[in-house]
Amino acid sequence: MARERTDEEILDQLVYAVACVARHYGSGLSAEGLFNVRRKLAEDKWYCDTTWRVDVLEGLSEPNPDFYPSVLTEGMSGLCFEDVVLQSRTGEQ
Numbered sequence: 770m771a772r773e774r775t776d777e778e779i780l781d782q783l784v785y786a787v788a789c790v791a792r793h794y795g796s797g798l799s800a801e802g803l804f805n806v807r808r809k810l811a812e813d814k815w816y817c818d819t820t821w822r823v824d825v826l827e828g829l830s831e832p833n834p835d836f837y838p839s840v841l842t843e844g845m846s847g848l849c850f851e852d853v854v855l856q857s858r859t860g861e862q
Contacts, residue, residue: 776815783810784857785850792848803853804860 774782784807791798798806856862 779815780807780811781850781854781857783815785848785853788848788853788857797848800856800862801860803857807857 784803787806787810788798788803791802
């Protein structure tokens with residue numbers, strides 16, 4: 770059985786994905802930059818798969834399975850999902 774992701778969870782993951790790419794190709798984004806990315810991404814409705822993969826969720830204690838370190842490519846790990854999301858919501862370090 771799959772669990773539906775909320776619009777907010779999808780937005781969190783989109784912001785984190787942008788942060789990973791920015792870090793991979795440069796120095797990354799500041800808290801203000803993350804805040805602005807979130808604001809811009811929130812303007813659109815993202816029609817994508819809204820369910821968590823069951824095979825990823827079973828037996829996994831990680832609260833954000835799509836961003837579990839084993840699925841990130843080398844060079845994109847090292848960013849804390851929770852920190853990125855918090856900075857994108859507040860614009861503060």
